[in-house]
Amino acid sequence: MATIEEIITYAQNGQIESWIDTFLRAEGNNVLLADGLKKYPRYWLGPVQILLEKMTRCCGPEEGIEYRESSAVWSSRVEALVQHIRSDGQLPPFIVAYDKGILSVRDGNHRYGAYEKKGQKKH
Secondary structure, eight states: OOOHHHHHHHOOOTTTHHHHHEEEEETOOHHHHHHHHSSSOOOOOOOOOGGGGGGEEESSSSTSSSEEOOOHHHHHHHHHHHHHHTTTOOOOEEEEEEEEEEEEEEHHHHHHHHHHHHOOOOO
């Protein structure tokens, strides 16, 4: 999986947008988001560490969430990531949108769930 060191290198070279696009089209498996991000100019900041409680997921099993999935699928994906973390695996950072005071996790909702399950406070 992508490492934070790799992302920092891209950011230092002014190429964070390029990394995000490449990540979403390959490892991130989120081509729809990658295409959507190209529709309007974006301003990128990062990577930065943020408290999980300051962010909001847009995907999950909860009623009324923007991108809803079954509890079984959610739990399975989150548990697989928890196991990856427990085996000293690293996870890519979230891709978060800021709009009207809200930090919405646009990519990384299952990773968020895994960190939350492990009791981690920051990502």
